[in-house]
Amino acid sequence: MYELIVCEEQNGIGLITLNRAEKRNAMNGKMIQEISHALQQLANDPNVRVLLIKGNGEHFCAGADIAWMQQIAQSSYDENYTDALHLADMLYQLYSFPKPTLILAHGATLGGGLGLVAACDIALAAKDVSFGFSEVKIGITPSTISPYVMTAIGERAAHYYFLTGARFGAEDALRIGLVHQLFDISDLDHTGKAFAKILLQNSPNALSEAKKLIRFVSKKIISTELAQQTAEHLAKIRTSAEAQEGLNAFLEKRIPTWS
Secondary structure, three states, rough: OOOEEEEEEOEEEEEEEEEEEHHHOEOOOHHHHHHHHHHHHHHOOOOOOOEEEEEOOOOEEEOOOOHHHHHHHHHHHHHHHHHHHHHHHHHHHHHOOOEEEEEEEEEEEEEEEHHHHOOOOEEEEEEEEEEEEEHHHHOOOOOOOOOHHHHHHHHHHHHHHHHOOEEEEHHHHHHHHHHHOOOOOOHHHHHHHHHHHHHHHOHHHHHHHHHHHHHHHHHHOOOOHHHHHHHHHHHHHHOOOHHHHHHHHHOOOOOOOOO
C-alpha cells in the first residue's frame, strides 16, 4: 500500500516512518499523499492511542524534492494551488490528529520536515540535527508550514529564520521552542518509544480532551466567559467513565484499566 513511508501499529503506538532515505526523505506529491492516508488510517484505528513519526536513514526530512518542485513550478496556478493544498491539508491533519503526536528529528530537517515537527504535540531531536527554512534561497516561501512553525517559535524568531534562511542546530531549536528535548542520536529512537509508552499510561479520553483544551484556550482572551467555559469543560470530564476509573484506581492504589 505504501512505497515511500512505513505505517504500522506496535502495542498501541501508531508509527509512521519516512522511508526514502536515498533522497534524504525529501517530500514529493506521492509521499504527502501517503502520509495523509496513513494519518487517516491511524486516527481511525481504535488500537492506536499515540502517534510516533520518524525517518529512516541519516536524515529525518530534507524538505521538498527539488526536482518535483521544479516540475510543479512550471505548471499552471491552479495545478500549483491543488498541489500546495495537499501539503497544507496533510499538515492540518497532523496538527488536529485526535491522539497525542510525537516526532523524532535528526540530521537534515528542512522545509516541510520542519512543518511536521512543528505540527506535532511533542518534538524530540538528536543533538546532530540541522534545521533551516531555506525556501527564500530558491525563490519561494515557507507558506503552508508557517502557521505551525510560528505557533511554535513566535513571530520574532520567524522573522529571523524565514528571512535569512540560516541553518540552526539543536540548541537554538530548543531555545526558541521548536523542540522540547535533545538526545544523542544513538538514544533517539529508544527514547521516543519510551516517551510514547509514558503517554500510553494516561487516560486516552483525557489526552484527547487536553489537546482540544490547548487549541481552544490558546486562542482566547482571559475573561469571565472563558472561566465559565473551562469550568464546564472540567465538569464534563470529571463525570466521564475514564475520570471515574482514574480516581477510583488512585484511591484503590491500582493501575487504571487503560494502562
